[in-house]
Amino acid sequence: MNRNPIPSRQTPVTSLQVGHGLACLTLLLSLCAGSIGQTQSEAQSPVPGSAIHVTHVLGFEGARHNATGDLKIQGDAVQFQRDGSPTAQVNISSIQDIFVEDEDKQVGGTAMTLGKTAAPFGGGRVVSLFAHKKYDFLTVEYLDNNGGFHGAIFQLDKGRGQTFKKDLVANGAHVSSPDRATTQSTPEVKHENK
Amino acid sequence: MKTNRETSLAATKTTFGLPAFHWPNRQRGALAALVLLLGALQLQLFVPTALAESSTVGKRGGAQPWSVQVDRVDPGDVGLESSFGAAIYENLLEELAKTEQFKQLFRNGDRNANDVPNLLILKTTVQKYTPGSETRRAVTTVNGATKLNVRIQLVTREGHVVLENVVDGNVRFIGGNLRATHNLAHNVAVTLKRSTLPEQADLVPEQETGKMSK
Numbered sequence: 001m002n003r004n005p006i007p008s009r010q011t012p013v014t015s016l017q018v019g020h021g022l023a024c025l026t027l028l029l030s031l032c033a034g035s036i037g038q039t040q041s042e043a044q045s046p047v048p049g050s051a052i053h054v055t056h057v058l059g060f061e062g063a064r065h066n067a068t069g070d071l072k073i074q075g076d077a078v079q080f081q082r083d084g085s086p087t088a089q090v091n092i093s094s095i096q097d098i099f100v101e102d103e104d105k106q107v108g109g110t111a112m113t114l115g116k117t118a119a120p121f122g123g124g125r126v127v128s129l130f131a132h133k134k135y136d137f138l139t140v141e142y143l144d145n146n147g148g149f150h151g152a153i154f155q156l157d158k159g160r161g162q163t164f165k166k167d168l169v170a171n172g173a174h175v176s177s178p179d180r181a182t183t184q185s186t187p188e189v190k191h192e193n194k
Numbered sequence: 195m196k197t198n199r200e201t202s203l204a205a206t207k208t209t210f211g212l213p214a215f216h217w218p219n220r221q222r223g224a225l226a227a228l229v230l231l232l233g234a235l236q237l238q239l240f241v242p243t244a245l246a247e248s249s250t251v252g253k254r255g256g257a258q259p260w261s262v263q264v265d266r267v268d269p270g271d272v273g274l275e276s277s278f279g280a281a282i283y284e285n286l287l288e289e290l291a292k293t294e295q296f297k298q299l300f301r302n303g304d305r306n307a308n309d310v311p312n313l314l315i316l317k318t319t320v321q322k323y324t325p326g327s328e329t330r331r332a333v334t335t336v337n338g339a340t341k342l343n344v345r346i347q348l349v350t351r352e353g354h355v356v357l358e359n360v361v362d363g364n365v366r367f368i369g370g371n372l373r374a375t376h377n378l379a380h381n382v383a384v385t386l387k388r389s390t391l392p393e394q395a396d397l398v399p400e401q402e403t404g405k406m407s408k
Contacts, residue, residue, distance in 0.1 A: 057277075057372065059284040099276035105370055106328050113368060116332070118228070128332035139277045148301030149266060151280025153372070 052160055056080055057137075059152035061144065062088030071154060071164070073171055078140070080154075090142050095173040096149075099139040100161035107133050136161030140168075260391055261298035262290065262348070263307045265317045272323040281372050282318065282344070285379030290316075293387050314356060314391075317347040318382075321360070326371055339366040340374040346382055348391070356392060359385050 051072035056063045060080055063069070069082035079089040106113070108131055116124030116131075136156040143149060156164065169175055264286050267279040283302075291299055296314075300307040307313055322343035330338025341364045348357040363378020365371065 057281070059280060097276075101275050101277055103371065104327065104329055106332055125333050128329060132329045132332075137277045139280050141276075141280065143303065144301070146301075146304050146306055148304040149283070150301070151283050153277050153280055 051081075052156060052164060054080075054138075055155040056082075057153040057155055059150055060088055060140075060154075061090070061150060061152075062086070071156075073167055076172065078168065090140075090150075090152075092168060092172050093174075094144070095140055095142045095168065097139075097141040097176050098165050098168055098173060099141075100165050101137045101139070102134050102158060102161075103137055104132050104134050105155075107131050134158045138164060259393070260296055260312050260314050261300065261307070261310045262296045262314045262316055263300040263304065264290065264302060265315055266302045267344075268317070268319040270320045272320055274320050274323050275325075277372065278323070278342075278375055279320075281375035282320075282342075282378060285376050286316070286318065286382060289376075289379040289383035290386070293383050295383075295387050313351060314348045315351070317349060319345045319347075321345055326365065326374075328370055331365075331367060335367065339364055340371045342374050342378050344378065344382075346385070348386070357386070357389050359389075361385055 051070040054069065054071045056065070056067045056069065058065050063080050063082065064085075067082045067085075069080055069085070071078065071080050073079075073092070074089070076093065077089040077091050078095075079087050081087045106128060108115075112131065116127050118124070119127065136158055138154040138156055138161045140152045140154070141149065142152070165175075264283065267274075267282045269279050287299065287301065290296065297312075298307075298310060300310070300313075320342065322341065324339070324341040326340030327338040341362070343360065343362050346357075346359050346361055347355055349355050361378060361381045363374050363376075363381055365374040365377060
C-alpha cells in the first residue's frame with residue numbers, strides 16, 4: 001500500500017515559537033532548581049555563634065537595604081559586614097526585643113521575575129508554583145546612643161533565626177516577650193479592627 | 195531595459211523575500227514579549243508615582259516650621275507581624291526625610307527632640323491588615339494581595355490633634371509582602387505633604403478625614 005505522508009499543519013514559525021517557549025521554560029526551571037538546591041545546601045549544619053549569611057532588609061544603621069552579608073556576634077556587639085564595606089554594629093545591651101517569623105518568598109530575584117513574566121503560555125505561573133522557599137525574618141529592635149528606636153529586619157535561611165536569637169539572648173540581649181518567640185504568618189486570614 | 199514598475203517590484207521582492215520574511219517572524223515573539231514586559235513594568239512602577247506626584251502639585255503651603263517625631267507603630271489588635279511594624283516605622287522615617295517637609299526628623303525616644311520648640315508627633319495605628327502571599331500573587335495575579343490600612347495622627351506635645359487621616363498601603367502584583375509597608379509609608383508622606391499644617395501661633399485642633407489608596 002502506498003500511503004502518502006500527511007503533511008504537518010504546523011508551520012515552521014509556530015514550531016519555532018513553541019520551541020522557544022519550551023527552551024525558556026526549561027531554562028527557568030533549571031534556574032529555579034539550582035537556586036533552591038543552593039539555598040537548601042547552605043541551610044544545613046548551622047553552627048551557633050558563628051557568622052551567618054543574611055540579607056539585611058532594612059533598619060540596621062549604617063547598612064544598605066537588601067544588602068547581603070554576614071551577621072555575627074563579636075564581643076558585646078552584633079555586627080553586620082558586607083563584602084568590601086565597613087562593618088555596621090550595635091551593642092547587644094541596647095537591644096530591646098527580638099522576634100523571629102517565617103515567611104514564604106519567591107526565589108530568583110528580579111531576573112527570575114522578569115523571566116517568568118516574559119515566559120509564554122503562562123509558563124511563568126507554573127514556575128512560580130515551585131520557585132518559592134521559606135525564610136526566617138529576624139526583627140531586632142534596639143536603641144541608638146540618643147535613645148532613638150530602631151527596627152532592623154534580616155532575612156535568614158529557615159531555622160537559623162531561632163539559633164541566632166538564642167545566641168543574642170545568651171549574650172545579654174533583652175527580650176520582652178519570650179512566648180512570642182516564633183510567630184507564623186497566617187496567609188489569607190483577614191484581620192480587621194473596626 | 196527595466197521600466198519603473200519592474201524596478202519597484204524587484205525592490206519589493208528583495209525586501210519581502212523568503213529569507214527576509216523568516217527573520218522578522220522569528221524575532222516577533224521575543225519583541226512582542228519585550229514590549230509587553232516593558233509596558234507592564236512601566237505601569238507598575240511609574241503610574242502610582244506619577245499619580246502621587248501630580249496630586250501634590252500646588253497644594254503645599256510655604257516652608258513648615260515644624261519638626262516631627264515618628265512614634266512607634268501601634269499594631270492594634272489585628273495580629274500585625276513584628277517585622278511589619280518595624281518596616282512601617284523605618285519606611286516612614288525614610289519617606290518623610292525624602293519629602294524635606296519638616297525641619298528635623300526624630301525617632302521615637304530620641305532625647306534630642308526634647309528641646310525642639312515646634313515638634314509634632316506622628317502616631318500610626320494599624321486598623322486593618324490582610325496578610326498576603328507572594329506565591330499566590332505570582333501564580334494567580336488576582337489573589338494574595340497584602341493590604342494595610344492605618345490611621346495617622348499628627349499631635350502636638352500638648353495633645354492637640356493637628357491632622358488626622360486614614361491611609362492604605364497594598365502590594366497586589368510584583369514584590370514581597372513587606373513592600374506594602376513601603377507603599378504605605380510613601381502614601382503617608384504624600385498625604386502629609388499635601389496637607390497644610392497650621393502655624394504654631396494660631397494652632398487650632400483641625401480634623402481632616404480622607405482616603406488615599408494605591
